[in-house]
Amino acid sequence: MAAARPRGTATGAPAVTTLVIIPAFNEAEAIAHVIGDVRNHCAHDIVVIDDGSADDTAARAAAVGARVLRHPCNLGIGAAVQSGYLYALRNGYDFVVRQDGDGQHDPSYIPALVSILERGESDIVVGSRFLAREGFQSTLVRRLGIVILSVVSSLIGTRTTDPTSGYWALNRRAFAVLATSHPDDYPETEALFIAAAAGCRTSEIPVVMRERETGRSSIGALYSGFYMVKVILALLIGHVRPFGKR
């Protein structure tokens, strides 16, 4: 795998570097287009984390010049994102943008997400589809779950309008925390809680999301209910448990 970009500017000041991480599981049909779309909107480095795909995801990402980390088997979305954070940490990046490999996240929002980190206003910026209420709003069952998770999150002090959004930007302080401690599946709500418990500040900007056009969703209607219970239990247990013992 290629090393991270050399850092530094003509004036000698260290350049701020941003890495876009794209977790991908069986996204062969979408991944090359997603990478091209990111490149159309920013010049940041890109790493695709191929989570043990059975299709050509890794080869197609590599064919268009992206760096690819490969899990030897499918470990789940949480582990895929955590591998991206670990890579960013070990290679000295300042900021990470996390976006999905199925094309649901419009990379035109990347500059806006990163600019909030650059101004030091927040440690994590979440792209929320429910602030503008335009575009893909998810299925009815999942929206209901999202409302319940928002309420539970508010009660324990991590208010967010879109607790399952996977479209985030994080500074090094935040991704260092999550590189060490990250939930497995349906991870976003719990990850926000872990970061907040470690002192990270979170904010949101409105984004318009698209519907998945290819591949398969990780979350069927049946699993939505299961994950909801799991995440709520994890949040409540996390809330009564000192962070240091996590």
Ligand SMILES: Nc1nc2c(ncn2[C@@H]2O[C@H](COP(=O)(O)OP(=O)(O)OP(=O)(O)O)[C@@H](O)[C@H]2O)c(=O)[nH]1
């Ligand atoms: N399905 C699934 N996706 C994974 C896994 N590991 C990484 N991913 C990637 O994680 C991202 C989010 O998964 P999605 O299934 O799209 O989840 P989602 O966006 O909440 O659900 P949809 O709105 O139905 O697409 C995608 O880019 C996946 O390719 C995994 O084990 N299963």
Ligand SMILES: [Mg+2]
């Ligand atoms: Mg998706």
